[in-house]
Amino acid sequence: MNDVPTQPEPNSPSxxxxxxxxxxxxxxxxxxxxxxxxxREVEQQLAQNPVLRRxxxxxxxxxxxxxxxxxxxATDQFTTKTIASLKIDTLPAESAAKSAPRTRAASxxxxxxxxxxxxxxxxxxxxxxxxxxxxxxxxxxxxxxxIAAWFAGLALSAAAGFLVTNxxxxxxxxxxxxxLPVIEKWDKFKxxxxxxxxxxxxxxxxxxxxxxxxx
Amino acid sequence: MSSVESSLSQYLxxxxxxxxxxxxxxxxxxxxxLVANYQxxxxxxxxxLVRDPEAAEDLAQEVFxxxxxxxxxxxPKARFVTWIFRIANNLASNARRNKGRRKExxxxxxxxxxxxxxxxxxxxxxxxxxxxxxxxxxxxxRLLVQNALDALNDRQRLAVLLHKFENMSYADIGETxxxxxxxxxxxxxxxxxxLRTELEHHLRN
Numbered sequence: 001m002n003d004v005p006t007q008p009e010p011n012s013p014s015x016x017x018x019x020x021x022x023x024x025x026x027x028x029x030x031x032x033x034x035x036x037x038x039x040r041e042v043e044q045q046l047a048q049n050p051v052l053r054r055x056x057x058x059x060x061x062x063x064x065x066x067x068x069x070x071x072x073x074a075t076d077q078f079t080t081k082t083i084a085s086l087k088i089d090t091l092p093a094e095s096a097a098k099s100a101p102r103t104r105a106a107s108x109x110x111x112x113x114x115x116x117x118x119x120x121x122x123x124x125x126x127x128x129x130x131x132x133x134x135x136x137x138x139x140x141x142x143x144x145x146x147i148a149a150w151f152a153g154l155a156l157s158a159a160a161g162f163l164v165t166n167x168x169x170x171x172x173x174x175x176x177x178x179x180l181p182v183i184e185k186w187d188k189f190k191x192x193x194x195x196x197x198x199x200x201x202x203x204x205x206x207x208x209x210x211x212x213x214x215x
Numbered sequence: 216m217s218s219v220e221s222s223l224s225q226y227l228x229x230x231x232x233x234x235x236x237x238x239x240x241x242x243x244x245x246x247x248x249l250v251a252n253y254q255x256x257x258x259x260x261x262x263x264l265v266r267d268p269e270a271a272e273d274l275a276q277e278v279f280x281x282x283x284x285x286x287x288x289x290x291p292k293a294r295f296v297t298w299i300f301r302i303a304n305n306l307a308s309n310a311r312r313n314k315g316r317r318k319e320x321x322x323x324x325x326x327x328x329x330x331x332x333x334x335x336x337x338x339x340x341x342x343x344x345x346x347x348x349x350x351x352x353x354x355x356x357r358l359l360v361q362n363a364l365d366a367l368n369d370r371q372r373l374a375v376l377l378h379k380f381e382n383m384s385y386a387d388i389g390e391t392x393x394x395x396x397x398x399x400x401x402x403x404x405x406x407x408x409x410l411r412t413e414l415e416h417h418l419r420n
Contacts, residue, residue: 021401021404021405021408023404023407023408024400024401024404026404027400027403027404027407028385028400028403028404031378031385031403033384033385033400058411058415058418059407059411061414061418062363062407062410062411062413062414062418063379063407063410065356065359065360065363065410065414065417065418066360066364066375066379066410068353068356068357068360069263069357069360069361069364070262070357070361071255071259072255072258072259072262072268072271073255073258073259074254074255074258074272074275075272078254078258078272078275078276079247079250079251079254081276082250082254082276082279082280083246083247083250085276085280086246086279086280086283089280089283089284090283
């Protein structure tokens with residue numbers, strides 16, 4: 001695939017024409033790019049010409065100074081991000097559009113954990129792609145149905161959970177409502193002090209069948 | 216054996232070409248290895264082309280994406296290193312062109328208000344000359360060299376970076392940049408002349 005994906009840059013019109021540079025051979029000599037004969041010729045010139053020797057020295061020193069340039073390294077997440085992007089890139093277009101972006105500009109807010117989850121998702125998807133579907137080509141229609149079934153199941157579970165907790169687990173508010181008459185008369189009950197007396201008082205007040213004859 | 220077959224067998228001995236052939240056959244581990252082998256090298260060169268670490272990473276990521284997308288069509292017709300840097304160069308050129316179309320500041324130029332190429336290096340060098348005892352610290356030297364590199368045009372800069380940091384021969388640089396070997400020779404000669412001129416004051420002191 002040597003036809004690289006993008007077009008090569010056309011030659012710039014401002015690009016200097018080759019040749020006519022008195023230092024070409026000198027630089028090529030320093031770079032070890034001259035054939036044997038040309039190399040000997042340059043060495044002879046250098047032996048006879050101190051100006052050329054100074055030029056060579058200056059070229060060499062300037063070249064060595066390039067070692068001072070900062071060497072930029074990839075960030076720690078680069079490999080992970082790149083591999084995750086590749087996996088997403090190979091997914092169907094509609095899935096990829098919803099998934100993680102490819103470039104840092106778009107993915108700067110994506111954390112490492114999110115990327116891990118993306119990798120897991122894509123791994124799972126790639127595994128699921130390898131497993132043949134028993135329904136063959138009907139997979140496209142079955143997927144929305146399966147999602148709908150999941151949502152219906154979730155709704156049913158939520159309703160059942162609500163009913164169970166509402167009926168079986170006593171509500172503190174309900175208990176308070178039941179005890180409200182007692183609470184309202186709590187001060188009077190406290191003054192009486194005896195439960196037995198209260199029972200007798202109620203029977204007396206209601207005039208029921210268990211009414212005892214006065215002594 | 217014909218020259219084509221000879222060069223083909225030469226490329227097949229390239230370990231990275233062998234990795235890429237495994238990628239072509241669907242070996243993702245081989246691709247991860249290629250990413251590990253080239254990520255720092257690509258980002259470093261791209262950074263000096265676009266002068267923005269984030270843009271350099273984005274471009275490097277795009278290089279890997281393109282390689283992976285086209286893996287099934289890969290044919291070993293060149294050394295892997297020249298091929299990958301050729302893609303990187305094309306992407307960087309496209310990025311610079313797009314940036315230029317949006318009438319923004321050139322990617323390779325320093326931002327307005329920051330130290331500008333050439334002039335700053337001369338001011339700094341003159342300052343050093345006024346104080347002969349003063350030794351420019353490493354940061355200043357680094358800045359001088361960076362500015363000298365910025366004084367090169369894009370093609371000169373790439374040729375210098377590939378030769379200096381990738382140890383590429385003139386022939387390999389030519390293959391990467393789609394130039395003849397003699398054009399590379401001329402390009403590098405002029406680039407080194409510019410570097411020498413830009414760093415002259417510092418070299419003298």
